[in-house]
Amino acid sequence: MGEILRARGAQHRRVLPLLFLAAERLPGGVAAAVAGVQPLIVLVLGALVLRERIRPLAAAAAVVGAGGVALVVVGPSAHLDLWGVLAALCGVTATGVGMILTKRWGRPSDVGPVTYAGWQLSAGGLLLLPLTLTLEGVPSAIDAGAALGYLWLGTVGGIIAYTLWFRGIQQLPVIAPGLLALLSPLVATTLGVLVAGERFTVIQAIGIVLAIGALTAGQLIARPPLARHGEGRAPVTATTSALP
DSSP states (O other): OHHHHHHHHHHHHHHHHHHHHHHHHSOHHHHHHHHTTHHHHHHHHHHHHSOOOOOHHHHHHHHHHHHHHHHHHOOTTOOOOHHHHHHHHHHHHHHHHHHHHHHHHOOOTTSOHHHHHHHHHHHHHHHHHHHHHHHTOSOSOOOHHHHHHHHHHHIIIIIIHHHHHHHHHHHSOTHHHHHHTTHHHHHHHHHHHHTSOOOOOHHHHHHHHHHHHHHHHHHHHHSOHHHHHTOSSOOOOOOOOOOO
């Protein structure tokens, strides 16, 4: 169990309170824009911990993606709060550390992906439980809406999402899952337009194009050279049969 918990457990215990603090102190757009720098953080951590070379094109994709997200979510009246920005930066950095350590240590061979994610989420919840009871106390009432919300977070937003996330981290190059974090604010903006009837501007459209372009280019750049060029395949040798 110790091998299961060490890579992501500590990160999970730190990142959620920081992200919630950032969400409380910052407008959603500013928090999402700060989260857009995660690919750059992952690139640096990958170089320091995994000794992976930083490719200039990958770094450029990360910068363009972060700029695109900023165009999508940050408005002219955005309010910046120092503690909120610091919390958001620390949160995305903790997430990046978890991704890098998960990539480095991997999953024990005798542990399934669901068990792997379940133990880490359980460890983070158990550590936060006494702090929650001390600082927040027991909820006075839990209605049907709260129960359904908790069920959603525990299943779709918890064990299912984290199981897929860990598997993706282990299968993909380091920068690839970091760039995928750009999708979160883009999806939120799209849902806001389609569901909530929010206004969509030309600047936001430019930002989405930049972010998606950077994300796509980054995925292609992150692929191993052999896979990109179609090399490394087993050579096809022609065989000739002896004529009678």
